[in-house]
Amino acid sequence: xxxxxxxxxxxxxxxxxxxxxxxxxxxxxxxxxxxxxxxxxxxxxxxxxxxxxxxxxxxxxxxxxxxxxxxxxxxxxxxxxxxxxxxxxxxxxxxxxxxxxxxxxxxxxxxxxxxxxxxxxxxxxxxxxxxxxxxxxxxxxxxxxxxxxxxxxxxxxxxxxxxxxxxxxxxxxxxxxxxxxxxxxxxxxxxxxxxxxxxxxxxxxxxxxxxxxxxxxxxxxxxxxxxxxxxxxxxxxxxxxxxxxxxxxxxxxxxxxxxxxxxxxxxxxxxxxxxxxxxxxxxxxxxxxxxxxxxxxxxxxxxxxxxxxxxxxxxxxxxx
Amino acid sequence: xxxxxxxxxxxxxxxxxxxxxxxxxxxxxxxxxxxxxxxxxxxxxxxxxxxxxxxxxxxxxxxxxxxxxxxxxxxxxxxxxxxxxxxxxxxxxxxxxxxxxxxxxxxxxxxxxxxxxxxxxxxxxxxxxxxxxxxxxxxxxxxxxxxxxxxxxxxxxxxxxxxxxxxxxxxxxxxxxxxxxxxxxxxxxxxxxxxxxxxxxxxxxxxxxxxxxxxxxxxxxxxxxxxxxxxxxxxxxxxxxxxxxxxxxxxxxxxxxxxxxxxxxxxxxxxxxxxxxxxxxxxxxxxxxxxxxxxxxxxxxxxxxxxxxxxxxxxxxxxxxxxxxxxxxxxxxxxxxxxxxxxxxxxxxxxxxxxxxxxxxxxxxxxxxxxxxxxxxxxxxxxxxxxxxxxxxxxxxxxxxxxxxxxxxxxxxxxxxxxxxxxxxxxxxxxxxxxxxxxxxxxxxxxxxxxxxxxxxxxxxxxxxxxxxxxxxxxxxxxxxxxxxxxxxxxxxxxxxxxxxxxxxxxxxx
Ligand SMILES: Nc1ncnc2c1ncn2[C@@H]1O[C@H](COP(=O)(O)OP(=O)(O)OP(=O)(O)O)[C@@H](O)[C@H]1O
Ligand SMILES: [Mg+2]
Numbered sequence: 001x002x003x004x005x006x007x008x009x010x011x012x013x014x015x016x017x018x019x020x021x022x023x024x025x026x027x028x029x030x031x032x033x034x035x036x037x038x039x040x041x042x043x044x045x046x047x048x049x050x051x052x053x054x055x056x057x058x059x060x061x062x063x064x065x066x067x068x069x070x071x072x073x074x075x076x077x078x079x080x081x082x083x084x085x086x087x088x089x090x091x092x093x094x095x096x097x098x099x100x101x102x103x104x105x106x107x108x109x110x111x112x113x114x115x116x117x118x119x120x121x122x123x124x125x126x127x128x129x130x131x132x133x134x135x136x137x138x139x140x141x142x143x144x145x146x147x148x149x150x151x152x153x154x155x156x157x158x159x160x161x162x163x164x165x166x167x168x169x170x171x172x173x174x175x176x177x178x179x180x181x182x183x184x185x186x187x188x189x190x191x192x193x194x195x196x197x198x199x200x201x202x203x204x205x206x207x208x209x210x211x212x213x214x215x216x217x218x219x220x221x222x223x224x225x226x227x228x229x230x231x232x233x234x235x236x237x238x239x240x241x242x243x244x245x246x247x248x249x250x251x252x253x254x255x256x257x258x259x260x261x262x263x264x265x266x267x268x269x270x271x272x273x274x275x276x277x278x279x280x281x282x283x284x285x286x287x288x289x290x291x292x293x294x295x296x297x298x299x300x301x302x303x304x305x306x307x308x309x310x311x312x313x314x315x316x317x318x319x320x
Numbered sequence: 321x322x323x324x325x326x327x328x329x330x331x332x333x334x335x336x337x338x339x340x341x342x343x344x345x346x347x348x349x350x351x352x353x354x355x356x357x358x359x360x361x362x363x364x365x366x367x368x369x370x371x372x373x374x375x376x377x378x379x380x381x382x383x384x385x386x387x388x389x390x391x392x393x394x395x396x397x398x399x400x401x402x403x404x405x406x407x408x409x410x411x412x413x414x415x416x417x418x419x420x421x422x423x424x425x426x427x428x429x430x431x432x433x434x435x436x437x438x439x440x441x442x443x444x445x446x447x448x449x450x451x452x453x454x455x456x457x458x459x460x461x462x463x464x465x466x467x468x469x470x471x472x473x474x475x476x477x478x479x480x481x482x483x484x485x486x487x488x489x490x491x492x493x494x495x496x497x498x499x500x501x502x503x504x505x506x507x508x509x510x511x512x513x514x515x516x517x518x519x520x521x522x523x524x525x526x527x528x529x530x531x532x533x534x535x536x537x538x539x540x541x542x543x544x545x546x547x548x549x550x551x552x553x554x555x556x557x558x559x560x561x562x563x564x565x566x567x568x569x570x571x572x573x574x575x576x577x578x579x580x581x582x583x584x585x586x587x588x589x590x591x592x593x594x595x596x597x598x599x600x601x602x603x604x605x606x607x608x609x610x611x612x613x614x615x616x617x618x619x620x621x622x623x624x625x626x627x628x629x630x631x632x633x634x635x636x637x638x639x640x641x642x643x644x645x646x647x648x649x650x651x652x653x654x655x656x657x658x659x660x661x662x663x664x665x666x667x668x669x670x671x672x673x674x675x676x677x678x679x680x681x682x683x684x685x686x687x688x689x690x691x692x693x694x695x696x697x698x699x700x701x702x703x704x705x706x707x708x709x710x711x712x713x714x715x716x717x718x719x720x721x722x723x724x725x726x727x728x729x730x731x732x733x734x735x736x737x738x739x740x741x742x743x744x745x746x747x748x749x750x751x752x753x754x755x756x757x758x759x760x761x762x763x764x765x766x767x768x769x770x771x772x773x774x775x776x777x778x779x780x781x782x783x784x785x786x787x788x789x790x791x792x793x794x795x796x797x798x799x800x801x802x803x804x805x806x807x808x809x810x811x812x813x814x815x816x817x818x819x820x821x822x823x824x825x826x827x828x829x830x
Contacts, residue, residue, distance in 0.1 A: 018339065196675065
């Protein structure tokens with residue numbers, strides 16, 4: 001008798017646990033949306049939802065790179081600065097008469113290069129990721145300021161601006177780009193050797209090395225990807241604003257890290273999904289949007305966001 | 321049940337389940353005062369889980385625990401410690417980047433005169449004494465990370481001894497030790513027993529169980545099979561109780577035709593840990609490497625596999641000199657390597673069984689850059705079945721498997737590649753008799769298919785039983801070669817390993 005009930009009891013416990021592990025984030029997200037729908041009749045409208053999605057594209061794209069970096073047990077603090085540097089260089093190229101395609105390619109390559117440099121510092125010189133990317137954060141920001149002498153570069157041309165303001169059918173271009181990034185990221189992480197090995201080397205670097213996984217090369221590439229994605233986010237940002245600021249992207253690293261962490265990716269490496277990150281990005285975007293709709297003063301907004309992130313971490317701990 | 325005051329601990333109808341597994345079913349377990357009680361069973365039988373219940377690390381779903389006849393509840397490790405239960409876990413729990421002294425007295429550092437300060441001098445002095453008790457002559461200021469695994473195990477023992485427990489649980493303390501250290505450990509255990517301390521001793525080496533234990537309890541599939549004084553049983557009885565059937569002689573390599581030389585190592589050196597080692601390995605041959613801990617066996621294998629750069633000498637595969645600067649190159653050349661420390665070097669603990677098995681085979685499972693998911697799953701499933709790995713699913717995290725099943729996963733990973741040369745460093749560490757037999761059969765089968773196997777082992781019966789030829793190492797050199805293991809004895813190896821090779825039998829060529 002007692003064993004039967006014990007078995008049943010444990011079964012129930014287990015089911016709830018794995019249920020929450022799987023769907024906890026979706027449920028939180030839906031609850032949040034439900035609450036905002038109840039509190040404001042402006043929340044659940046097509047234009048507001050499109051607005052939220054569009055606003056979350058920049059953080060979304062950066063967060064894909066950040067997810068991959070954190071999966072390797074790393075961190076990238078330089079994403080905002082790299083965004084700014086590649087943005088001003090791109091803008092300058094456009095002003096100098098470059099076509100959109102080559103200018104964007106230049107920006108992405110520059111972002112990738114900056115990331116690669118961080119990656120090489122980490123893998124070849126064994127600088128801890130926090131320090132290496134902190135250095136890159138300062139360096140890239142300084143380079144952006146120097147390059148522009150602190151002045152914004154404005155007037156980027158309609159063709160380029162399409163990337164930030166255009167539509168494909170009813171869908172805004174930034175959302176198309178972010179969807180492509182998430183889709184590709186998902187395929188790469190789950191269905192290629194590179195992706196699976198990123199999980200492997202994040203979970204146990206030594207075991208990865210002994211299994212012949214080229215750990216150093218992969219980690220370097222991971223940072224290069226994060227850099228290039230920052231640059232892509234920069235494309236959307238300056239195309240929308242029609243202006244590249246050397247101080248653009250300040251604090252973007254925090255939004256990205258927050259989204260990844262809320263999405264359940266572990267700082268211990270090897271554990272996390274892009275689905276989680278997508279939800280993390282959306283939760284943060286909806287939160288921002290909702291707090292604005294409800295006219296919460298911006299200082300309080302920060303407090304609420306911080307509390308939500310802390311809560312997400314606690315829940316993640318508890319159900320693990 | 322006896323309720324006399326002989327009984328220190330009684331666990332009654334303990335149940336514990338994990339998702340997909342009932343790890344313990346109505347298990348009763350009783351330990352008397354001042355006895356050494358062996359707990360045995362196959363991998364995954366539930367030994368560690370039962371002890372985790374006892375130590376508060378995994379509260380049971382149901383069941384009761386009596387301590388000195390009184391019902392107690394042990395919700396957390398602190399409660400267990402308060403009762404006087406001290407546990408040495410199967411997976412080492414020392415903190416690598418703290419030194420030995422800090423590890424031993426973690427959380428109970430001796431206080432200095434000023435409140436909240438630590439009396440470091442006293443701490444290191446006491447640590448030194450504890451280390452000396454287990455025969456470790458190392459500076460207590462050494463970092464744990466700097467010690468080889470066997471010595472870490474002894475530090476773990478020192479730590480447990482320093483706790484003044486009345487019940488000491490040792491979960492496979494000997495699996496990482498060589499004969500010499502095992503003897504030291506047993507001496508300490510006998511001393512403690514004489515002082516009235518009770519010890520629960522878990523081991524897969526039955527010979528040890530019969531050497532040290534007073535009573536033995538056998539678990540199978542999470543259930544109690546029986547409990548009896550050791551003197552009432554033979555090894556065969558215990559094996560039968562463990563596996564539930566007769567098991568034939570478990571070493572016995574089948575004779576495989578020995579072919580051409582597949583690996584040749586000439587004058588290989590690395591610093592002063594590997595000094596001028598030369599040997600050759602042929603197709604279908606199992607070459608055993610024996611020696612004491614620290615003799616350079618692991619370093620030798622790691623150097624061959626490209627984990628560390630060699631500082632001299634050369635390596636030939638199929639007669640052709642090769643350059644090996646990384647494990648990736650070694651793998652490319654057809655080598656596989658099962659490392660000594662499966663948790664730190666072998667497994668991706670938080671990833672799935674499937675990933676852990678297909679890791680090195682992914683290349684061949686990829687079309688146009690994409691992994692074929694079904695092919696990967698099928699490959700993983702094939703090896704789970706072939707090695708009889710006990711797991712509720714392919715998606716189970718390897719962390720949740722029992723120790724022996726984890727080891728099988730690491731071995732499976734290399735078998736997916738069908739390597740030409742397989743290096744196994746302590747392949748059966750922590751593996752039960754049944755699984756051992758399976759792994760020996762597997763090695764034998766691989767040899768028959770022409771794989772050359774280099775097997776490092778500290779278990780002498782294993783080295784003698786499985787190898788076609790044995791190398792004995794001491795201080796980085798090969799000091800003896802035994803060409804006919806069937807005609808040699810454990811003593812022959814021990815003498816060579818310890819430095820008295822001249823007295824060896826005729827089978828030895830020094
Ligand atoms: N945390 C966990 N989550 C899920 N399953 C678990 C967990 N811990 C143990 N198990 C399962 O419970 C069973 C008993 O495992 P346990 O570790 O107690 O075996 P064991 O007898 O100690 O084996 P070994 O000799 O290999 O160490 C196994 O099937 C194991 O996979
Ligand atoms: Mg165990």
